[in-house]
Amino acid sequence: MLDVIEVxxxxxxxxxxxxxxxxxxxxVERGEIFALIGESGSGKSxxxxxxxxxxxxxxxxxxxxxxxxxxxxxxxxAAGRCSERxxxxxxxxxxxxNARSRVQIVFQNPDRSxxxxxxxQRIVTEPLLLNGVNRTEAAARASELLEQVxxxxxxxxxxxxxxxxxxxxRVAIARALALSPRLLIADEITSALDPGTEREILQLLxxxxxxxxxxxxxxxxxxxxxxxxxxxxxVMKDGRVVETGETEEVLEAPKSAYTKQLLAACLYP
Ligand SMILES: Nc1ncnc2c1ncn2[C@@H]1O[C@H](COP(=O)(O)OP(=O)(O)OP(=O)(O)O)[C@@H](O)[C@H]1O
Numbered sequence: 518m519l520d521v522i523e524v525x526x527x528x529x530x531x532x533x534x535x536x537x538x539x540x541x542x543x544x545v546e547r548g549e550i551f552a553l554i555g556e557s558g559s560g561k562s563x564x565x566x567x568x569x570x571x572x573x574x575x576x577x578x579x580x581x582x583x584x585x586x587x588x589x590x591x592x593x594x595a596a597g598r599c600s601e602r603x604x605x606x607x608x609x610x611x612x613x614x615n616a617r618s619r620v621q622i623v624f625q626n627p628d629r630s631x632x633x634x635x636x637x638q639r640i641v642t643e644p645l646l647l648n649g650v651n652r653t654e655a656a657a658r659a660s661e662l663l664e665q666v667x668x669x670x671x672x673x674x675x676x677x678x679x680x681x682x683x684x685x686x687r688v689a690i691a692r693a694l695a696l697s698p699r700l701l702i703a704d705e706i707t708s709a710l711d712p713g714t715e716r717e718i719l720q721l722l723x724x725x726x727x728x729x730x731x732x733x734x735x736x737x738x739x740x741x742x743x744x745x746x747x748x749x750x751x752v753m754k755d756g757r758v759v760e761t762g763e764t765e766e767v768l769e770a771p772k773s774a775y776t777k778q779l780l781a782a783c784l785y786p
Contacts, residue, residue, distance in 0.1 A: 524577030555753035621693035683714035
């Protein structure tokens with residue numbers, strides 16, 4: 518579904534720059550949970566921002582396969598309608614905008630991404646209203662979305678401050694699901710939660726993946742949370758992918774010295 522191909526990202530600073538990502542390649546398949554593991558500063562969030570389109574790579578490509586296929590096939594439905602070069606360029610831009618709406622991101626701290634004065638209902642309906650859904654339909658969808666993230670309807674009238682940390686993350690997930698993304702990026706979304714609430718959120722993500730055939734890019738610095746949850750993983754260190762593979766295989770027999778070190782730290786914290 519999504520290919521990240523030899524991507525590098527350098528942030529230029531006043532004195533010296535930072536190479537946040539160096540030659541990173543990975544792919545996320547439809548309906549899979551892919552975990553991105555790494556310590557603070559390894560480049561996980563930069564990669565997420567590149568996938569969402571909030572940052573541009575210095576080198577390399579982030580490619581949605583469906584979009585690439587449409588661009589490659591001049592006689593396909595989308596490109597076939599372009600009789601002039603300008604129309605084709607427009608179709609290309611529309612395809613890119615489409616790609617961006619296919620991915621949604623949920624961050625670690627829901628307080629930073631939610632307006633504290635808005636009700637949960639307004640928070641969840643906002644993306645729908647901005648995309649032309651009428652108020653009655655949006656209210657009905659908000660109700661359904663709350664059900665999907667296993668929250669009671671009574672929460673619709675509450676403000677974020679009147680919800681627990683776990684409930685706020687479920688609201689953030691409901692808002693992200695409003696536009697039916699194919700890929701949900703969860704960037705350290707359970708880091709501030711207690712272990713029980715964290716397990717419940719992971720169960721919810723598993724159920725949502727199955728119900729919606731959605732892919733999830735799950736970003737975490739804690740290797741111990743992803744066994745039995747993620748299908749595949751990539752381990753990052755200093756902007757590079759040092760190991761990638763099926764989760765259970767990597768957890769049982771890690772190949773890179775760094776992954777072994779991370780695993781040892783989980784067993785003997
Ligand atoms: N906008 C930016 N400008 C300059 N440097 C940046 C910027 N964003 C990230 N960096 C640098 O890029 C490197 C990777 O940062 P990034 O946030 O991607 O890491 P991370 O693995 O997500 O870390 P954390 O788990 O702490 O969020 C770091 O050295 C960081 O300081």
